[in-house]
Amino acid sequence: MPTVLLIEDEPSLGLIVKDSLESRGFAVQFASDGEAGLQLFRQQCPDIVVADVMMPKLDGFSLAEQIRRENAAVPILFLTARSQPADVVRGFELGGNDYLKKPFSMDELIVRIKAQLSRQPAAAPAPVGPLAIGRYQFDHPKQKLRFGAQEETLTNREAELLKRLYDQRNQVLERNAVLKELWGDDSFFNGRSLDVFITRLRRCLKDDPQVQIVNVRGIGYKLIL
């Protein structure tokens, strides 16, 4: 359920909009002037801000400026009786994302709010779920590697090594770095051990030809996706 911060100084209009939004499944925070709105914004971190432009204490444009200083991502939608093109331009320049002139229909407001929310990039950039390695799914903490229906359990060393390859995917992962991290030192024999694990990971990953672990002689390995 997305949260909308609504800032509007006309009580009657504010109430109507709030009710309409709530009836469509939005959680609505309401403020009736810019200052109260800013305070609420800081407390609630809403998913989108819908603000009137002409308001007492702190007008919508100044409010937007302040919000942008603190948060570059949250969409801001202006709601206003003004219809001067210059105002619209100013609204966008201050970091607004849309501008709706009064009178407007609730349907249009809602659809524009949805349009803004839908473009929001993956809000949770790292839900630390399984990692995608080609067509494989790799769950590092669980040490599981899935290819479609079949799942296999990796040993600890295999998982740690694959994780490091993944973190450096498409770049070279240096032998010495891994050896010191996982083995503690980079002696000759440990180096051979690493080779053995590379072989094992290659066999695990053989079902997707897109995925390859290529050797960079004398330096290390590269995981290619």
Place this chain on the structure above:
Amino acid sequence: MPTVLLIEDEPSLGLIVKDSLESRGFAVQFASDGEAGLQLFRQQCPDIVVADVMMPKLDGFSLAEQIRRENAAVPILFLTARSQPADVVRGFELGGNDYLKKPFSMDELIVRIKAQLSRQPAAAPAPVGPLAIGRYQFDHPKQKLRFGAQEETLTNREAELLKRLYDQRNQVLERNAVLKELWGDDSFFNGRSLDVFITRLRRCLKDDPQVQIVNVRGIGYKLIL
């Protein structure tokens, strides 16, 4: 310079908008009906589509539907005399990104176009597909070189060297520069090593006589396509 595909059936309005956009630094492709617009879209892959809704042959909504089927990312901005809320809703539901009612000011249109473009996430972060070297396809990260059906795997050094030759294609790639980049220094023996790799790349590329690695005595090599 962003490319705008403008589709508008009123010639006078279309012309005005086109000129205004061009004067603001946009490249404009213009079509006066939906079918022509769709065709132009396929040819030009514009950065944004600005389309009238009521048009002969193929209306703006149907056009948007078709475009979305082929490209989920490009922003679509509707431009229309209709002002029924239901239309606005329909426009967004079909995958439109903004909806501007006539009459509108050019400033507002431009600012809304910019708002759409600016939110475009680095659309193609790195589609870095295979590079074309004559009739060969060279996939640098995968170190693969394909000639028609047959594919061969290059060693790391071969791939790195070929990449540098490609980046400087039809220009001289200096011996010293490559030696310092790939070998770390430019001693005599490493120089001979480089010669050996040039020989091997020549053999790899021998099937297309168009492609040649020519020597520039005392300086370096040139990859000719």
Place this chain on the structure above:
DNA sequence: ATCCTGTGTTAAATAGTGTTAACGAGGCAA
């Protein structure tokens, strides 16, 4: 022409890697 340097090419030498299998330590259950 003659010399000298830079390059083309091939082959041998070396060091780094691929792969498989055997081994040994530790865990766990009977």
Place this chain on the structure above:
DNA sequence: TTGCCTCGTTAACACTATTTAACACAGGAT
């Protein structure tokens, strides 16, 4: 304890990438 299992290591052998060496030739300068 014993037996069995798993994981990680070590060993052995095959193979590959890169370097080094060797010889041949091309181009420019004296």
